[in-house]
């Protein structure tokens with residue numbers, strides 16, 4: 001979030017409090033899951049009968065309606081604007097931010113030997129009086145990204161859990177280690193929650 005803020009992507013992030021907590025701005029969440037894909041995997045591979053790992057001709061952005069009870073159905077811009085979840089202008093902004101985030105994160109991960117196959121973003125409205133700004137919200141982690149080791153193809157993301165591949169914790173720690181954000185004393189070296197003043 002910090003690095004994305006530095007390249008001009010507005011986010012809800014204020015600061016990290018400790019290893020487990022962050023201070024973020026409260027936003028009105030736009031009820032969409034925005035998925036960006038670079039390589040065929042998961043539901044896209046299934047839907048179009050593609051072999052997982054096939055590079056896509058260009059990055060593809062998809063929208064899903066955030067509803068657990070409806071199992072997050074895929075929606076088009078027509079549905080989104082007709083039901084009033086976002087305006088065409090909001091969608092232009094969301095699409096352009098999603099592609100910038102993809103460019104930035106793809107480079108960041110390739111630098112640590114990981115291929116960013118796909119990921120899911122959420123956006124929210126940050127109000128200032130009657131005006132609002134659309135900002136990136138939620139989180140970016142191996143829970144909502146597919147990250148494959150460039151050399152071995154090993155999956156270092158939630159698919160390890162979803163597909164019962166084992167070593168879930170180790171994979172997440174490996175991503176944190178490569179990003180240089182694992183605490184020095186190892187993953188158990190948490191400072192505990194900080195009291196907010």
Ligand code: UDP
Nearest residue numbers: 035041042043044118119120143144145146
């Ligand atoms: N994803 C997510 N939350 C969801 C569904 C998907 O974070 O409820 C992420 C998932 O981790 C992957 C990307 O969105 O990085 C695309 O997921 P896909 O549509 O292929 O669904 P899946 O195969 O994970 O069910």
